[in-house]
Amino acid sequence: MDWQQVTALAIVAAAFLWLVRAFLRARRGEGGCGTCHGCAPPHRGTTTFVPLEGLEQPPKKTRRSR
Amino acid sequence: MSVRTEPQAAPTRPRLRRVALAGNPNSGKTTLFNALTGLRQKVANYPGVTVEKKEGRLLLGDHAVTLIDLPGAYSLSPRSPDEEITRDVLLGRRTDTPPPDLVVCVVDASNLERNLYLVTEIAELGLPVLLVLNLIDAAERLGVRVDASVLERELGVPVVVTAAHRKRGLAELRRAILRFESADTPPAPERPLRRWRMAPAAEAAVAELAAALERAGGPPPPKAEFEALELLASDLSAPVSPPRRGKGETPEAAVRSLARRLREELSTRGIDPATAAIEARYKWIAEVCRRAVVREALTPVTLTDRLDALLTHRVWGTLTFVGLMAVVFQAILSWATGPMDAIDAAVGGLAAWVQGRMPAGDLRDLLTDGVIAGVGAVLVFLPQILFLFFFIGLLEDSGYMARAAFLTDRIMSRVGLHGKSFIPLLSSFACAVPGIMATRTIENRKDRLVTILIAPLMSCSARLPVYTLMIAAFIPATRVFGIFTLPTVTLLSMYLFGFLTAMGVAALFKRTLLKSETPVFIMELPPYRLPQMKSVFLYVWNATREFLVRAGTIILAISICIWFLTSYPKRPGLNPSEQLARSFAGAVGHALEPVLQPLGFDWKIGIGLIGATAAREVFVSTMATVYSVAADDEEEAAQGLRARMRSDVDPRTGKPVWTPLVAVTLMVYFVLAMQCMSTVAIVRRETGGWKWPLFQIAYMTALAYTAALVVYQGGRMLGLGG
Numbered sequence: 001m002d003w004q005q006v007t008a009l010a011i012v013a014a015a016f017l018w019l020v021r022a023f024l025r026a027r028r029g030e031g032g033c034g035t036c037h038g039c040a041p042p043h044r045g046t047t048t049f050v051p052l053e054g055l056e057q058p059p060k061k062t063r064r065s066r
Numbered sequence: 067m068s069v070r071t072e073p074q075a076a077p078t079r080p081r082l083r084r085v086a087l088a089g090n091p092n093s094g095k096t097t098l099f100n101a102l103t104g105l106r107q108k109v110a111n112y113p114g115v116t117v118e119k120k121e122g123r124l125l126l127g128d129h130a131v132t133l134i135d136l137p138g139a140y141s142l143s144p145r146s147p148d149e150e151i152t153r154d155v156l157l158g159r160r161t162d163t164p165p166p167d168l169v170v171c172v173v174d175a176s177n178l179e180r181n182l183y184l185v186t187e188i189a190e191l192g193l194p195v196l197l198v199l200n201l202i203d204a205a206e207r208l209g210v211r212v213d214a215s216v217l218e219r220e221l222g223v224p225v226v227v228t229a230a231h232r233k234r235g236l237a238e239l240r241r242a243i244l245r246f247e248s249a250d251t252p253p254a255p256e257r258p259l260r261r262w263r264m265a266p267a268a269e270a271a272v273a274e275l276a277a278a279l280e281r282a283g284g285p286p287p288p289k290a291e292f293e294a295l296e297l298l299a300s301d302l303s304a305p306v307s308p309p310r311r312g313k314g315e316t317p318e319a320a321v322r323s324l325a326r327r328l329r330e331e332l333s334t335r336g337i338d339p340a341t342a343a344i345e346a347r348y349k350w351i352a353e354v355c356r357r358a359v360v361r362e363a364l365t366p367v368t369l370t371d372r373l374d375a376l377l378t379h380r381v382w383g384t385l386t387f388v389g390l391m392a393v394v395f396q397a398i399l400s401w402a403t404g405p406m407d408a409i410d411a412a413v414g415g416l417a418a419w420v421q422g423r424m425p426a427g428d429l430r431d432l433l434t435d436g437v438i439a440g441v442g443a444v445l446v447f448l449p450q451i452l453f454l455f456f457f458i459g460l461l462e463d464s465g466y467m468a469r470a471a472f473l474t475d476r477i478m479s480r481v482g483l484h485g486k487s488f489i490p491l492l493s494s495f496a497c498a499v500p501g502i503m504a505t506r507t508i509e510n511r512k513d514r515l516v517t518i519l520i521a522p523l524m525s526c527s528a529r530l531p532v533y534t535l536m537i538a539a540f541i542p543a544t545r546v547f548g549i550f551t552l553p554t555v556t557l558l559s560m561y562l563f564g565f566l567t568a569m570g571v572a573a574l575f576k577r578t579l580l581k582s583e584t585p586v587f588i589m590e591l592p593p594y595r596l597p598q599m600k601s602v603f604l605y606v607w608n609a610t611r612e613f614l615v616r617a618g619t620i621i622l623a624i625s626i627c628i629w630f631l632t633s634y635p636k637r638p639g640l641n642p643s644e645q646l647a648r649s650f651a652g653a654v655g656h657a658l659e660p661v662l663q664p665l666g667f668d669w670k671i672g673i674g675l676i677g678a679t680a681a682r683e684v685f686v687s688t689m690a691t692v693y694s695v696a697a698d699d700e701e702e703a704a705q706g707l708r709a710r711m712r713s714d715v716d717p718r719t720g721k722p723v724w725t726p727l728v729a730v731t732l733m734v735y736f737v738l739a740m741q742c743m744s745t746v747a748i749v750r751r752e753t754g755g756w757k758w759p760l761f762q763i764a765y766m767t768a769l770a771y772t773a774a775l776v777v778y779q780g781g782r783m784l785g786l787g788g
Contacts, residue, residue, distance in 0.1 A: 002428075003429075004425075004427030004428045004429035004430065005427065005428040005429075007429045008427075008429045008431070008432040009428075011429075011432060011626060012432070012626055012627065012629070012630040015622070015623040015624075015626035015627055016627055018619075018623050019620075019623050019624070019627065022620070022623075026743070026747055032743075032747065033616075033619050033620045034615070
C-alpha cells in the first residue's frame with residue numbers, strides 16, 4: 001500500500017465513522033448531522049423545541065399477574 | 067360574585083427574568099422578537115408561521131432577560147397544538163417553562179376588537195401585561211386611529227404604540243418593559259382583573275365553580291376563575307390544573323360533575339353556558355373599542371380588496387396561480403443557467419488542477435472522483451435552489467400564500483381536508499421538515515396526520531437537482547404554447563403530479579384509515595404588502611447556509627464512502643468500467659437490477675438510488691462519482707455528468723442506458739419515493755413513534771415503484787423508446 005492509498009482509506013474511515021456518529025446522535029435525538037430540524041436537540045442554538053404530545057402514544061406497559 | 071382585584075404591589079418586585087410575547091397570529095410577534103433580540107427567526111405574511119416557542123436574549127440596561135416568542139393564538143381555549151403551547155406556557159402548565167414574569171401582548175392595531183379577546187384573557191390570569199399596539203402604520207392607512215391613553219385606562223394595562231417592521235416605537239417598548247423592573251413605579255394601576263359581567267346567574271355559577279376548584283386544591287384565584295369559565299363553557303375535555311396538595315377526594319371528577327350540573331341549570335334558565343362568557347367579553351371589548359378607536363371615514367376599498375377580487379376569483383385566481391408558478395419555474399430554469407455554468411466550470415477546473423498537480427494514486431482519485439465530482443455535482447444546483455427560495459420568500463412575505471390556501475380549499479375539501487393543510491404543503495415545496503412542523507396549526511388530529519403523511523409528496527428543493535439534471539440531459543428545449551419551453555412544462559408537471567397524487571392519497575386515507583368529517587376552513591387573509599427584502603434575503607440566506615452545510619457534511623461523507631464502494635476491492639488489470647462493475651457498489655447494483663429492470667433502470671442507477679435513500683440530492687453526487695470512476699480515459703473524465711450519461715451504452719444490448727423515457731420514469735419515481743432521513747426523523751418526532759414513519763416509507767415506496775413501472779412500460783407500449 002502506498003501513502004496515497006493509506007491516506008485515502010483513512011479519510012474513508014473518518015467519513016464512515018462520522019456517518020455512524022450522525023446516525024447514533026439522530027437516534028438519541030441529539031441532532032444527527034446538524035443540517036435540519038428533523039432530529040434536533042431540545043436546545044439548538046436559540047430555538048427551543050417543544051415536542052408535542054405524540055399523536056400515537058407508545059403502548060402502556062402493563063404487568064399481568066397469573 | 068365579587069369582582070376580584072389584583073393584589074397590592076409587593077414592596078420589592080423581583081427583577082424580570084422571563085418575558086413572553088403573545089398575540090393573535092400574524093400580528094407581528096416574531097418581527098418584534100427579531101427586532102428586540104437581534105435574532106433572525108423566520109417571519110412571513112400569513113398566520114401560523116411560528117408553531118413552537120422560541121427564546122432569545124433581550125438586553126435591558128445592565129442585564130438580559132429571556133424573551134419567549136409564543137405561537138399565535140386567538141384565545142386561551144386552544145383549537146390546535148400550537149395554540150396549546152401558548153396556553154400552557156401562560157398558565158404555567160409546562161414543566162420545562164416557568165410562567166413568564168411579564169406578558170407583552172402584541173395586537174394588530176387595525177383589527178383591535180378581535181385581538182383584544184386574548185389580551186383580556188391573559189390580563190385576567192393576573193399576569194403582568196404590557197399591550198403593544200403594533201402595525202399602527204397599517205391601521206393609519208386604513209383611517210383607523212387608536213387612542214392609546216383611553217385603551218390604557220379601560221384595560222388597566224400600559225400601552226405602547228409600535229410598527230415593528232419599520233422599527234418604530236421600539237425604544238419606548240424597551241422603556242416600558244424596564245418600568246416593570248422598578249418596584250416603586252407599578253406599571254399598571256390597581257385594577258379589577260375582569261371588567262365585564264355576564265348575567266347574575268352565570269356569574270354565580272362561575273364563582274361557585276371557582277371556589278370548588280380552589281377547595282379541591284386547584285390553582286389560586288385568578289386562574290381558578292379562568293378555569294371555571296373554561297369548564298362552564300362546556301369544554302369538559304379541557305385539562306384542569308392538578309391540585310396543589312396531594313390529598314383530597316378525586317377533585318377533578320367532583321369539579322366536573324359540578325360544572326355539568328351548573329351548565330344544566332343555566333340552560334334551564336335560558337342562558338347558553340357555551341357562549342355566555344364569549345358574548346359578554348366581546349360586548350365589553352366592543353364598548354372599549356368604541357371609546358378608544360376613531361374611524362376617520364368609511365373603510366375605503368383598499369388595494370388588498372381590489373387584488374383579492376382577482377386573485378381569489380375561482381377562475382382568474384386559479385389561472386393566475388398556475389401562471390405564476392409557470393413563470394417561477396421558467397425563471398428558475400433560465401436565470402440560473404449562467405451561475406450554474408460558472409460553478410460547473412469552476413468544479414471542472416479544480417478537478418483538472420488536482421489531476422495535473424498530484425501523482426496518480428488513490429488519494430488523487432478520491433479527491434477528483436469522490437470529493438470534487440460528488441460534492442461539486444450538487445453544488446452546481448445552488449443557484450436554482452436560491453431562486454426557488456427567493457420566489458417562495460416573495461410569495462410568503464407578500465401575503466399571497468394565504469390566498470393560495472384559500473384557492474385550494476375547494477380541491478382540498480373534496481379530498482376531506484381544508485385549506486389550512488395547504489400551508490404546510492406549500493412549505494414542503496421548500497423542505498418537508500418545516501412543512502411537517504407547520505401541521506401543528508391543524509386542529510383535527512386525523513387531518514394533521516393525513517397532512518403529515520402526504521407532505522413529502524410535494525416536490526422539495528432536494529428533488530430540484532435530480533429533475534433539472536434529467537431535464538437538461540434528456541428533454542429538448544422546444545417551445546410549448548409559444549411562451550414556455552418543454553423543460554419548464556416538464557418541471558411544472560412534476561410539481562403538479564406530486565400535488566395531485568397527494569390529493570388522491572389524502573382522499574383515500576380520509577375515506578379509510580383516518581376517517582373524519584371535513585372541517586370548515588376559517589383563515590385570516592392578511593393584507594398584501596410589498597415584500598420586505600430583508601426577510602426574503604434572510605430566508606434565502608438560511609436556505610443557502612443549510613444547503614452548503616449539507617454539501618460540506620453529509621453529502622461529502624456519503625460521496626467519500628460511495629467512492630470507496632465504487633473503487634474497491636481493487637482488481638488489477640481491469641479497465642475502469644469493469645472495475646466499477648465488480649466493486650462493492652457494483653455488486654449491490656447488480657443484485658438490485660432484477661427489481662429495477664422493469665423500470666428501465668440499470669445497476670448504475672441502482673447505486674444512485676441506494677445513495678439517495680439518505681437524501682435525494684445524493685443521487686446526483688453518486689451518479690457523478692459512479693461516472694467519474696468508470697471513465698476509461700482522461701478525455702471521458704473531462705466530460706460533464708450530462709454528457710457521460712447521454713453517451714452511456716449498455717454493453718449487453720448496445721442500446722443507450724439513458725433515454726428520455728428513462729429520465730421521465732426516474733423523475734416520477736423521485737416525485738413519489740420517500741428518500742429523506744430528515745423527514746423520517748421529523749415524522750417520528752411529531753407522531754411520537756415509529757408506526758407512522760414506517761407506514762409512510764412503505765406506502766410511498768410502493769406508490770413510487772408502481773407509478774414508475776406504469777410510466778416506463780406504458781411508454782414502451784406507446785413506442786416512446788426504451
